[in-house]
Amino acid sequence: MRPLGLICFLAAIATGVARNDGIDASASFTLRSWDEAFALANATVAQLKLDEKIGLVTGVGQFSSRCVGNVNPVARLGIPGFCLNDGPAGVRPTKGVTGFPPGIAAAATFSRRLMRARGVALGEEFRGKGINMHLGPALDLMRNPKAGRGWESFGPDPYLTGEAAFETITGIQSVGVMACAKHYIANNQEHWRYGLIAEVDDRTMHEMYHYPFLRAIEANVSSVMCAYNQFNGTSSCHNAALIGPNGLLRKDGFQGYIVSDWGATHDSAADNANAGLDMEMPGDYILIGGGTFNSFLGLGSLKSDVNSGKVPSSRLDQMVTRILAPWYRLGQDSGYPAVNFDAQHSDGSGPNNLDVSVRSTAHTAIAREIAADSAVLLKNKADALPLKSAGMDGKRVAIIGKDALMPNLKCGDLNECDDGTMTLGWGSGSNSLEFTVPPITALNESLGAAGAVVSASLSNDKTAGAKAAKGQDVAIVLVNVMSGELGFYQTVNGNEGDRNDLELWFAGSDLVTAVAAVCSNTIVVVHSIGPVNMPWATNENVTAIIFAGAPGEQTGPALVDVLFGAVNPSGRLPYSIADDEASYGTTIVTAPGFPLGFPVINYTERLLLDYRYMDTHAIIPRFEYGFGLSYTTFEYTGLSIISSATNSQVVSFSVKNAGAVAGTEKPQLYLGYPPSAGEPPKVLRGFDEVQLVAGASQRFVMTLGSREMSVWDTPSQSFVRPPGTFTVFVGASSRDIRLTGTF
């Protein structure tokens, strides 16, 4: 809930400049059916020459073209050289774009509304830059909390990830931009990612790792990116069981094209094309032979393979048709903006950078709203928060920690350092930090306006921090931790993509402990890409903890929104926070395989990730999956479960705001299967949100469809509902269950 007065007061802080340079990013377009799109694609393919077809399925110009990925145009037929571009949290590497919060922040909102709105805003910026395909969303489950790219996706739970996939893709494609679900599949750690062998059994695959991609297909996703790693012994991009005509994606109705991750074609052109790969990226990134079609492996020799019959020409036609069909479906054949930036010059220089800004006040607002609504209030002793602006006059407040500062923009366009505040991880999933409004700016403005006497110690030096905190009425300590993509990029703070451990960086915990030792009202703000150890969480002098996660560029304003109560926090943890890695039941494999080479990683934990593992093994995390406090309280009553005629179960219940201020609740539905089903004790199967003024109630209805009550049955290769009694758990988190019923 956002009281208007405070919004006006705080609006001044959103200093990210909103510029509109006349780009009509939301231009209307005619959405076609897949049938219409395929008819048009077929007609076009009939007119294409062999070289033109090869040009459309092979990347070109990695070091000279304007986008992260490019294919050749067919100018005579009005087909542009498709522009494929990162990343899942906003356009990079360029200027004039919004630094949106990453996937994990969208997940922490537990809000389909915001997931969709984020997708629309992302799509508008990609369209405005002339990008045909957004290289996202990332749908890799956070199998281990240290996984380097976990923050790009939506956490360890397949249901939440699936819903986020559906909403994000629907949003992106609603403005005519193609979305690309990645990375298919079992791309769950950075170490050895170029070839590790993930061994995943059939049921685990369907219920966990494939499930979000199934939801992506249901959202009509245009493309799927096959991953670097091997899946059950075969490289993903030439794995017919995954991408072939009878592979999982096609059996589930996927219509679009399969594109390789950048350099993920480890086999011959014929192997890849015949297995089901439709487009290779980035094509000529390894310049052997010097020619533009000389990709190292993969589709580089496709032309001769087609001429010799190794790859049937009908297969090449199918590849091109699948590439063109989503382009026609989303109306990109008419009035689509031309590329107006140049990824080769991320600083915006050069003649091909047309200095087009796609930022807008609406995008700044959505970035800020998601940042605020993804902040999870983990602790609030004796109502330490919200800070009452009226009561701050003359109060002494110290701001402590280098995480309060503006990030160092010299770190590079992949955000590969953690110098200043942490807004999202590094690698291809990062975005522009250009317009970041750091906590220090927003805190200074808001605390100053409230009459507080503000001082600061903007390093992680614990002696300096304690000195600054001593004698203060309030100490706000900001700490962080980061992770990212291994790739060819540098390690950050000694971490090769995946984190080395679950500790805060730069001795953050020591800083908090030192400050709390001298200040009895220590408020901790954690910026983190995933679970992190917080041994000081129970310290009496730590009165409040805001787990602000990875908030994107509007980090400062969003933090102030929550601190002062303009936004009553409603973020929910999209992963559990336990005290040690062992509580999660998985590891990051860092050792090579035997005798030397890529390791085999057995997914022996099967369905048991995060809360599913902890519930099974009676491990009580410090803060559980789905947890988050509010400045008000909510009561749950009146559970009703009714069988519907369509084999669904309709679950309804009421939620009342039982506190004194308006707030937002995110009720969650977990399902317990009959024991014979072999499922975890409970699995997320529903979530919703409602804003309620004090005293108000709302009735919720959540429907469990038959798939949500089924398990994957390997013999029949289908979802089958097991017989027996199910338990419905409705509550405020995975462990704060308020209502229970059976059917």
Ligand code: BGC
């Ligand atoms: C990443 C992809 C990314 C691509 C292009 C790869 O290394 O795994 O997620 O889209 O590079 O930058």
